[in-house]
Amino acid sequence: MDILQQFGINGKLLIVQLINFAVLVFVIWKLVLPRLTKLMDERKRSIEEQLKAAEDARKEVEASKAAREREQDKAAAEATALLKDAKDQADRTRTELLNAAKKDADALRARTEEQLAVEREKLRAELRAEVASLTIETTRKVLSDVVKPTDQKKMVAEAAKYLKKQEKVRGK
Amino acid sequence: MANNTAKTYALALRNAGGDARKTWESLRETNQALATVPRLKQLLVGIGTRPAKVRKQEISKLFKGQPAQIQRLLDLLATDASVDQMPDILEGFTLLLRQEGFESVSIETARPLSSANISAILKSLNVDRRKILLEVVEEPSLIGGVRVTVGDRSYDMSIGGALDQLATNLEVRA
Numbered sequence: 001m002d003i004l005q006q007f008g009i010n011g012k013l014l015i016v017q018l019i020n021f022a023v024l025v026f027v028i029w030k031l032v033l034p035r036l037t038k039l040m041d042e043r044k045r046s047i048e049e050q051l052k053a054a055e056d057a058r059k060e061v062e063a064s065k066a067a068r069e070r071e072q073d074k075a076a077a078e079a080t081a082l083l084k085d086a087k088d089q090a091d092r093t094r095t096e097l098l099n100a101a102k103k104d105a106d107a108l109r110a111r112t113e114e115q116l117a118v119e120r121e122k123l124r125a126e127l128r129a130e131v132a133s134l135t136i137e138t139t140r141k142v143l144s145d146v147v148k149p150t151d152q153k154k155m156v157a158e159a160a161k162y163l164k165k166q167e168k169v170r171g172k
Numbered sequence: 173m174a175n176n177t178a179k180t181y182a183l184a185l186r187n188a189g190g191d192a193r194k195t196w197e198s199l200r201e202t203n204q205a206l207a208t209v210p211r212l213k214q215l216l217v218g219i220g221t222r223p224a225k226v227r228k229q230e231i232s233k234l235f236k237g238q239p240a241q242i243q244r245l246l247d248l249l250a251t252d253a254s255v256d257q258m259p260d261i262l263e264g265f266t267l268l269l270r271q272e273g274f275e276s277v278s279i280e281t282a283r284p285l286s287s288a289n290i291s292a293i294l295k296s297l298n299v300d301r302r303k304i305l306l307e308v309v310e311e312p313s314l315i316g317g318v319r320v321t322v323g324d325r326s327y328d329m330s331i332g333g334a335l336d337q338l339a340t341n342l343e344v345r346a
Contacts, residue, residue: 132342136335140315143331147316149283155317156281156289159329163320164296166327171298 178257181245182264188241192269196305198242202235203262206255213255220250227251266305270323275299278307278321282314282330297322 004011185195206213212234219230227250231243238246249255266276279285279293285308294301299322311319314330321327328334 129343133339136339136342140332140335143315144312147282147331152281152283152316153289155329155331156285157292159318159320159327160289160292160296162329163293163327167296167298170325 175257175260177254178260179264181248181254181257181261182268185241185245185261185265186268188244190239190241192272192274193302193305195239195241196265196269196274198238199245199262199265200307202238202242202246203258205235206258216246216250217253217255220253269305273300274303274305275323276305276307276321278309280309280311280314280319280321280330282310282312282316282318282332284310285318293318293320 004014185199186192188195206216215234216231219227222230224247227247228243231246231250235243235246245261246255249257270276277294277297277299279290285293290306290308294304294306297304297320311332314332315335317330317333319326319328319330319333328337
């Protein structure tokens with residue numbers, strides 16, 4: 001106790017203060033702390049729930065976002081595929097049409113060439129006939145002037161010989 | 173084709189007798205004369221209404237040199253107003269003679285033929301010369317040579333014929 005007095009500490013007061021402190025601690029321990037702890041737990045739970053909810057919401061949002069992005073990607077892929085199909089189809093159709101047109105053009109050209117060949121041959125034939133006719137007519141006119149009575153006599157003599165031969169053959 | 177009236181006249185003419193070939197030749201000549209001289213035909217038609225004696229005299233004058241049977245035929249035709257029947261009568265008479273074995277021979281020539289030429293041609297035919305009904309026609313379009321038709325067979329030995337054949341061949345080829 002002398003030591004305590006040297007340091008200015010009242011022993012009795014200290015003991016009473018200690019008893020007060022103990023009583024206070026006891027009261028707090030028994031009455032306040034549980035409630036405080038309960039409150040704190042509740043608050044912690046609440047905060048945790050909120051955090052969880054927020055986390056869930058965030059996850060949901062992210063999931064939605066991901067789903068939306070997947071949908072968008074899928075739609076984009078489908079659109080790309082459709083465009084590609086359409087382009088391929090257009091290319092095929094163009095190729096088919098071009099081939100068909102080329103085939104028609106070739107057929108038309110062949111027919112036209114054939115018709116031209118027929119026309120050419122027809123014209124040639126007509127020309128040949130015309131030339132032949134003119135030649136024969138000219139020959140007739142020339143021979144009419146050229147054939148003399150002596151030629152006629154020779155021809156008649158030859159005709160008689162020919163007739164004799166023919167009648168002989170016929171007679172057989 | 174000769175009609176029945178013409179055939180009747182032809183038969184009557186055949187039955188009138190005479191040399192068949194000479195009758196035929198006279199008939200042909202008369203027919204040709206009536207065809208080429210319209211005035212002659214007119215006169216003959218005009219004679220038809222005259223008395224018989226006058227008709228016979230006129231016909232004898234107009235067709236001097238023709239055999240009696242021909243003159244009688246013409247008299248009949250003039251009286252019956254059937255002078256237009258002459259070509260058919262000739263056809264009918266020719267047919268009658270063919271049935272008796274006569275052969276029609278037609279010689280178409282570019283220029284006039286001499287008797288020797290005609291004889292040479294007839295000699296080369298496989299036909300009884302006594303039974304030939306000969307007709308010689310000038311056809312300048314033949315140019316040279318002759319075309320001989322014997323019955324239904326024909327021999328073209330003319331320049332014109334050869335040119336016609338050439339034209340036909342060229343047309344066919346064209």
